């Protein structure tokens with residue numbers, strides 16, 4: 001059996017994806033340990049959730065740093081002090097500069113609320129509805145310098161229903177995000193995933209398209 005996966009989680013807000021990781025660790029479904037939760041927003045509810053779970057927190061506001069890069073280097077110096085194996089962006093709302101992203105290449109993932117490569121960036125629910133799409137979803141990808149453009153590991157789909165607005169669609173998607181993130185982290189905990197120059201590898205074989213999580217929380221057959 002493989003060792004416990006150590007994580008640092010970055011949040012900017014509510015922290016429901018963080019809570020899903022905490023709950024999955026507690027229940028034994030995920031062999032991982034969150035070493036620290038960090039946020040760019042002091043008031044983030046995610047920090048309160050971490051405190052309630054006894055996880056060390058760091059709130060570091062960007063204000064006062066002379067540049068985006070200076071802030072990012074300060075933030076990632078704090079992360080490095082915990083020496084996590086993997087950094088998880090879970091509702092982290094600040095674009096990270098290339099040097100820190102490159103230093104953590106293959107060791108940092110993000111959960112994004114769209115079926116990437118569709119709708120990188122913000123307001124994804126509204127954009128999917130306005131485009132007339134019949135389905136939407138979430139993606140977990142390795143973080144690369146270009147925002148939401150790193151290789152996609154896994155996705156989950158939800159229908160877009162007549163009468164949906166961004167709020168109803170987000171509410172349908174959110175529990176599926178939680179399942180996607182924890183199931184993907186379980187693959188890391190089992191040491192089954194790796195980002196090599198040739199692409200993402202699962203069990204040593206190149207992944208030629210993203211994994212897809214089914215409604216029963218199992219991976220669909222390739």
Ligand code: NHR
Pocket residue numbers: 089092093094095096097098101110111112113120121122142143144145146147148149150
């Ligand atoms: N950084 C890099 N370099 N690459 C990625 O793939 C990143 C990243 C930082 C965050 C999450 C991402 C998402 O899932 C993420 C992926 C924020 C913005 C954004 O425009 C875009 C994408 C994501 C997160 N942020 C504004 C900014 O100027 C601020 C918006 C706000 O504060 O509300 O940083 O969608």
Ligand code: GAR
Pocket residue numbers: 011012013014015016017018046090091092093111112113121122138174177
């Ligand atoms: C989630 O829907 C996540 O996919 C999205 O923000 C929400 C955070 O919720 N991420 C982004 O939009 C990143 N730009 P949470 O704080 O409750 O996990």
